Amino acid sequence: MNAEVGRGDGEYLVVGVDGSEPSLRAADWAADEAVLRGVPLRVVYAHLWDRYEGSALARDVERPAGPPSPRDIADAGARRALARHPGLRVTVEVVPEEPEYALVREGRHAAALVVGTRGRSGVAEMLLGSVSLAVAAHADCPVIVLRGSHDHQATPPVHGRVVVGVGEDVKDPAAVRFAVAEARRRGVALEAVRAWRCPARESIDHPLVTGEPARLHEERAAEELETALRDVPDDLRVYRRTVEGYARRVLLDASHRADLLVVGARRREGHVGLQFGRVAHGLLHHSACPVVVVPHREGDA
Structure with a gap:
């Protein structure tokens, strides 16, 4: 991936991924938003998140042998963003930390932070996951939570x-x-x-x-x-x-x-x-x- 993004308020957009399809759809949406703002996109995976099995793990995550590595999951988010906007500057960060803490810290100097929706106990995408809720409640930057039928896109507008x-x-x-x-x-x-x-x-x-x-x-x-x-x-x-x-x-x-x-x-x-x-x-x-x-x-x- 590209070189590290420089720090500074509003210089980049952050998206949190976890290997699930909703989080990769968040990468799609975040790529649109980064292009709108004219800033790089930073894909972050905190690898103390739960490991997912079966259909909960997105098909775009490469699994060369056994369970995917944290880097495999982060790279899947970056590939989704680049497939949508090939000219976008995208960097990847793998953080060995609980995701709510890692993402709040990553958002301190970001223009905004994008997270997907992934509920638990059989209600995936119906209710907000605990990580997204915690990040929205504590981040210093605006947090965009991708609820509803956003069609995986920030642009073009659906409702105007x-x-x-x-x-x-x-x-x-x-x-x-x-x-x-x-x-x-x-x-x-x-x-x-x-x-x-x-x-x-x-x-x-x-x-x-x-x-x-x-x-x-x-x-x-x-x-x-x-x-x-x-x-x-x-x-x-x-x-x-x-x-x-x-x-x-x-x-x-x-x-x-x-x-x-x-x-x-x-x-x-x-x-x-x-x-x-x-x-x-x-x-x-x-x-x-x-x-x-x-x-x-x-x-x-």
Whole structure:
């Protein structure tokens, strides 16, 4: 393979592979994304992952004699990427470490990190695997999790739309900035969604003012949406949607018409466990399209 990629923020894209077909499809998708960004692709295999047998191991993994070596698995991911884009610069890294730790470290200076979906206990690709979930919860860079029917491709667009969920923290819309950049790279529209709810206790007000509390909540949601979109370039087509309902359900519905669904995740120093809320957790398990988790650390500008 080619020479080592230079380090530095945003200089390359990382994809994690494990020898399964979903992970090699992630290499396909990551190759498209790397070409869109004009950066090299780094294929990483952490060889303490489970060894797979039978149909769980992708046919593209070469097995010259007995079980494949860690290098065989990593090279299979690189071959898939190069078959898709022969001119792409691809490097391979084999790491003797647990995958969640290795990939989080690899993502520290990456533009983004791509992982596939591989569930356990007979529900492969229905629920998110533990490694992908852990990486999305702890990485310092945006993590792209390939859920849904992405057709193994980042381009050309299928639906012609990137959707971003706008949360309450609109003063630092890192997720919006990422979504804007992705929409512009793809030449598609951006759909910004702000879900809102009217507390149940406010729905039984005096008949003469029925609907007033709901109107105020909707207006506040629209204002928050505009604040989050204040720096969006004028040349990007943007659809603004405020929708009454739980954010998880609203965004899951939106995922059916999106090529990419982008959400934010706040990182807290010293916090252990999954560092995103219930909305992102639900989307990672059930979205109909790839999901991007964009981290923001408290105190960052």
